[in-house]
Amino acid sequence: MTAATQLETNLEELRAMSPRNTPASDSREGLIFGIYDRLADHENCVANVVLVPADKSGAPDWDRADPTNLESLPADEWPQDAQAAMRAAVIVDQIDGCSGDTSMLVFLRENDEPSLIQIAGPEADRDIAHAIIARDIAAVPVVRPPSKFAQSLAKLRGELFAPKLLAAANDNAPAPTAKPNGPATVHVINPADWHGEQVPTREWYCEGLIPMRTVTILNGDGGVGKSLLALQLAAAGAMGLDTLGMEPLAGRTLVLGAEDDADEFQRRLDDIARAHGKGLEVLSMLRLIPLADRDALLAVPDRAQVMQPTPLWRGIETYARDFKPKLIILDTAADLFGGDEIKRSQVRQFIAMLRKLAMEIDCAIVLLAHPSVQGMQSGTGTSGSTAWNNSVRSRLYLTKGDKDADPDIRIMKTMKANYGKTGDEIRIKWKDGIFVLDDGKPSPSSALVNVRAERIFRDVLSAINRSGERVAKTKGLNYAPKVMAERPDAQGLSAKLLEAAMQRLLAAGELRVVMEGPPSKPRQRLMLEAECYGAAE
Helix, strand or coil: CCHHHHHHHHHHHHHCCCCCCCCCCCHHHHHHHHHHHHHHHHCCCEEEEEECCECCCCCECHHHCCCCCCEECHHHCCCCCHHHHCCEEEEEECCCCCCCCCEEEEEECCCCCEEEEEEECCHHHHHHHHHHHHHHHHCCCCCCCCCHHHHHHHHHHHHHCCCCCEECCCCCCEECCCCCCCCCCCCCCCHHHHCCCCCCCCCEEECCCEECCCEEEEEECCCCCHHHHHHHHHHHHHHCCCECCECCCCCCEEEEECCCCHHHHHHHHHHHHHHCCCCHHHHCCEEEEECCCCCCCCEEECCCCCEEECHHHHHHHHHHHHHCCCEEEEECHHHHECCCCCCHHHHHHHHHHHHHHHHHHCCEEEEEECCCHHHHHHCCCCCCCCHHHHCCCEEEEEEECCCCCCCCEEEEEEEEECCCCCCCEEEEEEECCEEEECCCCCCHHHHHHHHHHHHHHHHHHHHHHHCCCCCECCCCCCEHHHHHHCCHHHCCCCHHHHHHHHHHHHHCCCEEEEEECCCCCCEEEEEEHHHCCCCCC
């Protein structure tokens, strides 16, 4: 049997499998994600769901597919547009036994005919890649039976920590318990019974951003300040004060930080309290759990690859039930999640574990997470499996502003909001150890950037004129900022920063435009005022 025939046979077996825990809206979506899950579970390659380029009619252009022109899924979710969904495929990289440059593409044609093509790497890898992908799609990952000791420990855990209520993954109330030694109880609601009753108000920790009784993810690049922002929200709630134009729900808050020690928390909270004109004594309703010096995992997979809570999480649950916070901050997922972040089932189990506590004690949980490289490049801020985005009701993304703008500016975007609208932005600025709303005025660090840009503009312009070259202030082939940005002595400054520096220097009278050449064809030369030496304007 050829590799192509084997692939088609294996995909037919996937179609016949029982429905997934999170069934897709159509068979194409289910099959694409089924291929992705199966390949990811075997760990013999790296797989991602992507969109291939479209031709002029909008149909998928498989022949033009290349690792450099593939797109990530919009908002990291299956496309709602049917034509876009036809462009979905699975790119397979880092295949065992193949070159690191080799990339394969698994896709379904219009009639759902499976195809597997090589889009990058040496042709000699094609047969090996075909064989590995076809084999892994067909084979269910081996699950070793638990040892006698593991079975005994599982029995002991069940006796010591018998579950009280099971939280359904997407419900807003705990699921009813099943009757022992009998059929499961199914709780059925007739909406007509609600007639005449008051509709419950949706509750928020921060209106439109952080809903109660569920999990919100706050994504942010390393060093962007997501830990400070989350701590600032928790402190404002504990003090009963507004912050950054938001009105957090007043009440107790609990912050677990796996990256910061107690001293760092004290320094940051002192800055936050002083910014509100208060001292640390007003933070009596805030509790901290610094874990920078210890293992901070909250859940790890067992031998059957099912996520199990750690003793640390059990202790946090016990404390939270007694303390009853309105907000719990968990910083960050990389330190707290002990599973494989690209395995959708493990991610969903972890989020469900957190949601169960949020529903039980009526609080909001905010989980901080770093985006993947692909998430940063696409601007979605997602990380690992799509299950991170799909399993939560709300997701926020904190990013720096434009690379040429004020380096202290941050933008918090609403990337997902099941109970509100997406796309909203809050512009904030780092100032004196905390975040404040952006007032449009340049910060001290921005002023330093401007001074440096002006100095470099002067030096480069002087060097250009000494060499006999000519640049102008008007846009064209010799537009000064564009020409300068390509020179090594511009020290990496962008044309945008150099253009802004030129405008400031012109306004300050430090630059002059000198006209050269015959009257019939005059040409501009941009010069430093101090170097004009009597040249005519």
